[in-house]
Amino acid sequence: METQELHRGRLIDHVQLVVRDVAASQKFYEAVFAVLDVPMGGTGEGYFWADELFVSSKESPAAQGVLTGRHHLAFQAKDRAAVEAFHKAALGAGGKDNGAPGERPYHPGYYAAFVLDPDGNNIEAVFHGEAKRSAPSVKITF
Template identity: 40%
Template sequence: MLLYVTLGSNDLAQSSRFYDAALKTLGIERRVTEEDEIGYAHPSDTRCRLWVLKPYDGKEASFGNGSMVTLEAPSRAAVQAFYAAALANGGTDEGAPGLRPFHEHFYACYVRDPDGNKLSAVCEIPA
């Protein structure tokens, strides 16, 4: 359903460190590095599905209230690794890894990137 997602950044160097470390834990790698944007993809994908960029209008990047990007994790350990890497690379806590009430196997964590964009990593595989 989704073609790709973009997130604004005011400091791409800082965002690169954050996303490189956090997404690596989910098997996602950076494929594109430009002056004004970086793009990420899963190795099995032919195109970048997550872009972090300086806003095209030249204004400061900001985050949306109620907006969140949720990334699929292959295991609960990957959710924990994502959370740890995010916090170690400039992210902030929005909810530690754990089961959530959405269904019995919904294991998730929530963080904000250095620009305030909210992210979640979720594993729905039974433990």
């Protein structure tokens, strides 16, 4: 997976998670990213990153002493086997099951697994299969 390429027009540029235990989080994310073919970007005192995900301790200057709340992050997988490997690796690295690999009703071919990371974030690996459709339009009224 090419992670050094600039992607214009993406909705999210990067995400920062502020965690209680950087070492436990790093163990978890290194394991799941290894099976998803996402290289670690780097590490430093109290932080690490991969692609556009930055994880730090609350002592990090950017964190301003506050942990982030619970988030749901979904990582793309190249196939169903990668979703299954993600689930197994995540559980082996301290994650908790939050949905075994399987088809989901979101659209035909949506195959995903869910785990809770060491801080309770809902982390998903998803393969959209060959039946990927564009998301339906949603009208929001204020």
